[in-house]
Amino acid sequence: MNKTEIYILSGFLGSGKTTLLKELLIKEKEAGRKVAVLMNEFGSISIDSNEVDKDVPLKELLGGCVCCTIQDKLEAQLQTLLIEENPDVIYLETTGAAHPVETMDTILSPLLAHKLQLKGIITVVDGLQWLNRRELSPIIQQLVLEQVRHANLLIINKQDTLTEEKKARITMEIQGINPFAPALLTNHSKIPYSKIQNIKAHFHKELERTTIKSMQLTSYIYTFQKTISFEKFDDFLRSLPEMIYRIKGYVQFEDSAYPDLFQYSYGTPIFMREEMNLPLNMVFIGENIDWKEIEQKLERL
Numbered sequence: 577m578n579k580t581e582i583y584i585l586s587g588f589l590g591s592g593k594t595t596l597l598k599e600l601l602i603k604e605k606e607a608g609r610k611v612a613v614l615m616n617e618f619g620s621i622s623i624d625s626n627e628v629d630k631d632v633p634l635k636e637l638l639g640g641c642v643c644c645t646i647q648d649k650l651e652a653q654l655q656t657l658l659i660e661e662n663p664d665v666i667y668l669e670t671t672g673a674a675h676p677v678e679t680m681d682t683i684l685s686p687l688l689a690h691k692l693q694l695k696g697i698i699t700v701v702d703g704l705q706w707l708n709r710r711e712l713s714p715i716i717q718q719l720v721l722e723q724v725r726h727a728n729l730l731i732i733n734k735q736d737t738l739t740e741e742k743k744a745r746i747t748m749e750i751q752g753i754n755p756f757a758p759a760l761l762t763n764h765s766k767i768p769y770s771k772i773q774n775i776k777a778h779f780h781k782e783l784e785r786t787t788i789k790s791m792q793l794t795s796y797i798y799t800f801q802k803t804i805s806f807e808k809f810d811d812f813l814r815s816l817p818e819m820i821y822r823i824k825g826y827v828q829f830e831d832s833a834y835p836d837l838f839q840y841s842y843g844t845p846i847f848m849r850e851e852m853n854l855p856l857n858m859v860f861i862g863e864n865i866d867w868k869e870i871e872q873k874l875e876r877l
C-alpha cells in the first residue's frame with residue numbers, strides 16, 4: 577500500500593503560506609496527483625480555506641493551534657481524510673504561531689504511522705519581516721528562529737520588496753541558522769515542483785549513515801514484533817541521546833495482557849495501560865540522530 581505523503585507549511589503570519597499552498601495545488605493537479613488540504617487557523621472562522629478550489633478535499637482545524645490545543649482534532653481529521661479520500665498527498669497549513677516540533681509530533685500518530693509519510697517542513701519567510709524581527713516579542717522571535725531551524729526547505733518570499741544587498745544578507749543569516757535546507761528566493765512563493773519532491777525529513781532503512789549526519793529534525797518509526805522486558809526498555813530510555821525530543825507509541829511488556837501507550841517528552845517518560853490490542857508502532861522525533869544506531873538498540877530489546 578502506498579503511503580500518503582504529508583507536508584507541513586510553516587512560517588510566520590503573512591509570510592506567504594497560503595500563496596504557496598495555492599501554487600502547490602496547481603502543480604499537484606498538473607502532476608495528476610490527488611491532493612487534500614488541512615488548514616489550521618486560530619480563529620473560529622477560516623478565511624484562507626476560501627482560497628482553495630472547491631474540488632480539493634479540505635478539512636479545517638479552527639479555534640486553536642495544531643501544535644498544542646487541538647492535537648486530538650488533527651489526528652481525527654487526518655484519519656477521516658485518509659479513509660474518505662485516500663489522497664496521494666496532504667498539505668497542512670499551520671498557523672503562523674505553530675512550533676514545528678510540536679506539529680510534527682501531532683502528525684506522527686502511532687495509529688497512522690503505516691498510512692502516512694511525513695515528507696518535510698517547508699518554512700516561508702517574509703524577507704522584510706525577517707530583517708525587522710527584533711521588533712517582535714522575544715517569544716515570537718524564538719518561534720520564527722525555530723521555524724527556520726527545523727525546515728527542510730526554506731522559502732525567502734517577497735523578493736520584490738528587497739534590494740540585492742538585503743537578499744544577500746537574509747540568505748546568509750538564514751543559511752547560517754539552517755545550513756541543511758535549500759533556501760530559495762521567491763516572488764509569490766513560486767518554486768519549482770522538483771524542489772518539493774526532493775525533500776526528505778524521514779528516516780528510511782536504506783539511507784546510509786553518512787547522509788543521516790547532514791539531516792536535522794527527523795522522525796523514525798519502529799514496530800515491535802514481540803513483547804519486551806520493562807527493565808530492558810527502561811535501560812534503553814536511559815541510553816538515549818538528549819536530542820531525541822519525543823517518543824510516542826505502543827509497547828507491550830512481558831507480563832501484560834495489553835500494550836501500554838508510551839509518551840516521552842524531553843526526557844520524561846509516561847506509561848498508560850491500554851485495554852485492547854493496538855499496533856505496536858513507536859514514533860521517534862529527534863535532531864541529528866543516527867536512527868540506525870537506535871534501531872539496533874531496539875532490535876536487542
Ligand SMILES: Nc1nc2c(ncn2[C@@H]2O[C@H](COP(=O)(O)OP(=O)(O)OP(=O)(O)O)[C@@H](O)[C@H]2O)c(=O)[nH]1
Pocket residue numbers: 587588589590591592593594595596624671672733734735736737762763764765
Ligand atoms: N509583495 C509581495 N506580496 C506577496 C508575495 N507573496 C505573497 N504576498 C502577499 O502577502 C499577503 C500574505 O500572503 P499569504 O499567502 O496570505 O500569507 P500567509 O502566510 O498564509 O498568512 P497567514 O494565513 O495570515 O499566516 C497576501 O496579501 C499576499 O498576496 C510576494 O512575493 N510579494
